Amino acid sequence: SQQGEEDPQALSIQEGENATMNCSYKTSINNLQWYRQNSGRGLVHLILIRSNEREKHSGRLRVTLDTSKKSSSLLITASRAADTASYFCATDAYNAGNMLTFGGGTRLMVKP
Amino acid sequence: GAGVSQSPSNKVTEKGKDVELRCDPISGHTALYWYRQSLGQGLEFLIYFQGNSAPDKSGLPSDRFSAERTGGSVSTLTIQRTQQEDSAVYLCASSSFQTGGYTFGSGTRLTVV
Numbered sequence: 001s002q003q004g005e006e007d008p009q010a011l012s013i014q015e016g017e018n019a020t021m022n023c024s025y026k027t028s029i030n031n032l033q034w035y036r037q038n039s040g041r042g043l044v045h046l047i048l049i050r051s052n053e054r055e056k057h058s059g060r061l062r063v064t065l066d067t068s069k070k071s072s073s074l075l076i077t078a079s080r081a082a083d084t085a086s087y088f089c090a091t092d093a094y095n096a097g098n099m100l101t102f103g104g105g106t107r108l109m110v111k112p
Numbered sequence: 113g114a115g116v117s118q119s120p121s122n123k124v125t126e127k128g129k130d131v132e133l134r135c136d137p138i139s140g141h142t143a144l145y146w147y148r149q150s151l152g153q154g155l156e157f158l159i160y161f162q163g164n165s166a167p168d169k170s171g172l173p174s175d176r177f178s179a180e181r182t183g184g185s186v187s188t189l190t191i192q193r194t195q196q197e198d199s200a201v202y203l204c205a206s207s208s209f210q211t212g213g214y215t216f217g218s219g220t221r222l223t224v225v
Contacts, residue, residue: 031212042116042203043155045213088154092212099145099168100214104154 006089006106014111019076021106023089024069030092032065033100034074037086046074046087081112114138118204118217125194125224133189133220137206144187145207145214146179148200155203161187194224 007022023032031050035043049056049065049072056063062075076083086107090100117136125131137144146158157171161181172178176194181187191198201221205214 033213035214035216041201042216042218043205043214045215048213090214099157099160101157102147102155 006087006103008106009104010107010109012109012111013079015079015081017079017110019079019083019108019110021074021087021089021108023072023074023103025072025089025091025103026070027091027093029067032063032072033090033092034061034063034072035088035090035102037088037105043088076108079108079110081110084108084110116204116206116215116217118202118220120220121218122221123223125222127196127224128193130190130192131194131222133191133202133204133222135187135189135204135206135217137185137187137204138208138215139185141206141208141215142184143207143209144181145205146187146189147203147205149203149219150200158189158202191222194222196224198222199224 005024013019029051031048033048034046036046037043047058047061047063049063051067060077065072086105088102088105090102092100119134123131142163144161147155149155159172159179160168176192179189199222201219203216203219205216207214
């Protein structure tokens, strides 16, 4: 079963708008990561947030983590057509070594 | 190399044949992972190698699937007697314990006809 579940499954916005994707998980974690995937091939690591962190920024990306609610959100500000991709959250569970469990992903489409 | 390399990038095989998929991780990364992804789906964990420890094979879907990692570097995922439901993109990733983030290869798209 999947540890992370993304919401929404699909999101369509206009260029320049902000995109928010949410992720919920079930068990205690060491960290939570977000990845991006273009065209169904390799994933690219975007950002890692540790369980003792609440918010992290990287360029136009902002990630929040609420361990009490077992949830995270990824915000992409001022979206661009090139941001069109699938976005996955992945959790490094507390007793799973360094192994990540991925959610089903959010398919983001940014219309020019 | 600078990234994780997978070969072949595409493989079409007949049902019942065996296939081998190769992954060359980033030099120095002690952890190596295999996942597979069916069309439009999330990633399904298959197997995890960490250093010299016994691999975590808990995700392998059947005994037709096996994987090796030789010399702590290159890994080969073998699927015997392929079935149509094995069709998917097989993704390999490596990581170092210090960073935690995975670096993925571009995957092998396997089609069983």
